[in-house]
Amino acid sequence: MISLGIDIGSLTAKAVLLEENNILEKHLIPVGYNSKKAGDKLFDELLQKAGIRQEDIGKIISTGYGRNSIDFADRAVTEIICHGKGIYFQMPHIRTIIDIGGQDSKVIVLDKNGNVANFVMNDKCAAGTGRFLDVMARAMETEIHEFGLLALQSKNPSKISSVCTVFAESEIISLVAKGENREDITSGIHLSIARRIASMVKRLGMIPPVAMSGGVALNVGLVDALENILETKIETTPF
């Protein structure tokens, strides 16, 4: 059977086609302001890319903030369960998952069978989310994919104490004005968000092995900072 998963997030919409356990095709587009439209567009483009028709698909599951706007889905499920299932599928040994999304950060603990045993999500504010990294990368005039690498160059990370995105940004501006170098400030930014995530991990009670999912897992600087604070190795997935 071919099955389809659609994730309408706060920034991007993604879809993946599975045939039994093999990935047939995947696709990603920006959401824009209308998540229903984005879902339709994503679906059409994906079908085209894969060269199949809607009738060929046995089951469709939607997730993400726009999950309920996908009217052609058989079921809407929250990201928490999907992250759990996805990681269990790819790395069945993992027990703790860290995901930093555009809008939300979450830590999920799985039981031995890959079911979600418990989870926490960040509170309302944007600090500790992917949005925070975006804002800070812009403030440092760095491309987001280089941001983590830049952090790794630092020998003496700057101190950033604010837990609020807006305050942290002005703190950074004053560090720049003081002439601290970019690597150190960037590293400080990564440490600050890592500390915030680490406290969520500790609150939930970390069970190793730990994995990180989502786009931010590509940020080596953050993975490194988290590994240091949590004193554990963090595995990442290519997806």
Add this chain to the structure above:
Amino acid sequence: MAERLKATRKMKSIMKWYYIEAKYARYIGKKVAWITSGGPVEPLIAMNIIPVYPENHGAMIGASKMGGRMSEFAEGLGYSSDVCSYTKNDITSSITKESPIKGGLPEPDMLICSNNICGTVLKWYEIQARRFNVPLFIYDTPFVHTEFTDEARGYVNEQTKEYIKFLEKHTGKKFNYKKMQKVGKLSLEAMRLWKNVLETAEHKPSPMTAFDAFFHLALIVTLRGKKVVVKYYRELLKELEERNRNNIGAVDNEKYRLLWDNLPIWFRMRWLSEKFASHQAALVADTYTQAWCGVIDYIDENDFLGSMGEAYTRIHLNVGVDQMADAIKRFIKQYDVDGLVMHSNRSCKPYSFGQYDIQNLLQDEDIPVLMIEADMTDERKFSESQAEARIDAFMEVIKQRRK
């Protein structure tokens, strides 16, 4: 969902007449006292003074979705956005007269403030005492970190005496100790009945949810000590017991049972109750409405005045987190719940501050905990889509654990 409780209509009518009486108090020769929700109201009832609760008014403002706007007005006057929204709503309403009740609250002749619920009320009542130029009595309750000491008992009992003197001075009448005896007994009886009402939710399926409790709470808060309260809760209890006999649940096909912590989110009651019901989950109990029957054991039926100091000092918000966590543990067992929903309330610091500690203390219970960030009346501090994602995920986890 089950039909609305029949008692609801009666309750609305009692509250309506209560506010009408308060409004025309002057014409019938009665005085009006504004009092905090945790304040010792019984002596007022014994003195025929009408108690009025700005916090109850605040809840109405929240339920009418006026809270955000009214908080904003107060912030414009210079109050910080971190100040409790009940306080801000009240300050706004006393200036603009905006209110779900026509003309706002009846103006006070005196103010009675007890800090057993928080420190905010002290400043709030001082501000209003200046605005209305009326006397203010502060009933100061020491915080019960671990135990209630003899020194604390002496301290609060002394204040009970001062309180009586204050009332005598500002009414020009002698305190009626005989009536006080009766009022004390009625108050205690009302608390016992309220406890029985809440305990009907032990039944599966539960005949009521916390959303019902939030509503039916109004009387035990405002008018305890009056006969009408006892009569009303007797009726409500009968109706709920009847439901239990017929196995009528408040939520259709109740499958999951949850416990709520903190004040309600007044402006999203319906949305939340439907959201949980759609997952076949009933909020069967909450720590908030339980607070009005949590100190029964400390009250001496034959000496209300002499024992109320201790009872008012030991209420839920005036004790350490260990005791708060113990109460939650008790409710988890008593109501056999599958999960705990904590409302992290931007307004109410004493209620929200220890929630993470409480979570840690609950680790042995092995039940999932959900945190919802909101405010009891300020819609600006709530994000529906965020709350929805968290509730859905939380319910998925609960369902998975059941499998």
